[in-house]
Amino acid sequence: MSPPDFLLPLSTEPMEARSADTLPEGEGWQFEPKWDGFRCLAFKAGDQVELRAKSGKPLGRYFPEVVEMLAAVKAEQFVVDGELVIEIDGHLSFDALQMRLHPAESRIKKLSRETPARLVLFDMLATPRGEVLVDRPLVERRAALDSFAKAAAVKDRLLLSPCTAKRKDAQAWLSDTSDSGTDGVVAKPLHETYHTGERMMVKVKRLRTADCVVGGFRYAAKSRKVGSLLLGLYNEDGRLDHVGFTSTISNAERSELTERLEGLRSPPGFSGKAPGGPSRWSTDRSVEWEPLKPELVVEVRFDHVTSDRFRHGTKLLRWRPDKAARQCTFEQIHPPAAEVKTKHS
Template sequence: MQLPVNPPILPMLAKRVSEIPTTGSWIFEPKWDGFRALVFHDGDEVLIQSRDEKPLNRYFPELIEPLKKQLPKRCVLDGEVVLARDGGLDFDALQLRLHPAESRVRMLAEQMPASIVFFDLLCEGNKDLRNIPFQKRRQLLEKLVGSAKPPLHITPATTELEVAEDWFRRFEGAGLDGVVAKPTEGIYESNRRVMFKVKHERECDCVVAGFRWHKKGERTAVGSLLLGLFNKKGDLHHVGVCASFTDQKRKELVDFLEPYRKNALKNHPWKEWATAELEMKRIPGAQSRWSQGKDMSWEP
């Protein structure tokens, strides 16, 4: 590919905040619950790139031809691959699309086809648009894909706070993840948290089943806690991590967790994580298509 913006590049990120901003100049969008995707189109070449710079083409073959036919011959767009089922987004079903067997990939593409929702434009033709204000990029995006047909879509956007608040309340039941606020004059900054995101919050009591050392302080600082929930059969499923700690709290957690670590692996539900994976249990530590090359080791 020979574009003004060539792959791989890291997408622009969002900082989580507790409330939708009420002061300043913003463009609000729904926050989609899917896989972040940068789409590069140059003539007959199309690349769908994940947030961590991995190619997604083979997992979503049903998107390739629509992208070739509907997008300008030379462009780079930012968006989200989503999967809609039963009147809402289904992230669990979307995760099933990441399968190593080509035959199953093809079958799932027919049975559970994905869509892609665009929300930013990085380049068109020979023009790199990353340094122009988002408000202008949005206008250009609307001209490019505003009349696109499924499975291509453009995200709704508004400058009205009341509309954004309504979206936040109303769209949760449809599987959307919240609201994103983008500065109208903001440029596109890869790998920087220059947008805001307000996510729906749910509370539950989880089991702290393990932790990972902090990358800058192994044996001296905790990086993240691994959280789990038991199902009715007594299987402990990995449901997420907790990692938003101050440097001081990371150090304190080392001493706090130490008494619980003695013989912790002996009867740990995740001791045989490879077996759990075969039984379709959610566990940490396994190498996925997203985490290849990363250290996913953890401490019980």
């Protein structure tokens, strides 16, 4: 059996974005929400569908319901760029996406039925008529995507990401503190072509803050000075759970801070979930950690929360001597459920 004749090579790399602190100004930009999911290029030729991650690895095995859904779309061929997301109880769940990367096919099939994934579309690289659009400006690609999404009409499964040319609207998205399923804004040049593998877009993340208890610390590698602070929040049972770390400590304050922390050493540090082995974000950090009396509070900036933990390291903003440790609860990082804000195709 000969391989399907896709309109673009499966090795096609998605266009990427460079990070920025603020949205670009001036005309000629299209702004879109930045989705917290798995980036995905979807290829179709006849009854064959392929899903490719940003790394180029195939994703179809892990999301059979998406492959089946795209295979059922009446268009015979196309290539689209989007994001795979899973919604649970009104929230987009990155945990649920990671659970799909499982070796057992039976487990994947079970999850695909219980928590089906959606594909949020935001660019079109090739149309059902066989037109390859990578050399066309975004304004033309988006028009083609709008038409495709309307014709495909897979309600609640194939979604069209909203967009705007108004910077003030995009700024409002960044200021939105509800759990909208997005973690920032992506700005794309309206009159640029699709530069595969290049950082032609601009991404600005929505960063949030939380007051956390310093429940422990780790020494820096090969040093007796503090390397990172271990952060905690009180759960509904009144126990202090470990939720992440911050290592953004200036060298000027490291010695004095180490002395202060060593004076507060007292087990258990965390009365709920405690730190385990080395952090998954760093391999050179010691496994050992020092428990502290739950007295110190810091305000940190974070981006994502996964399984009640900060997915990445946080940035220390300031100490909060005015804040009682017991005020540092999970309510800060658990916003109320909200509908995923997309246009349904």
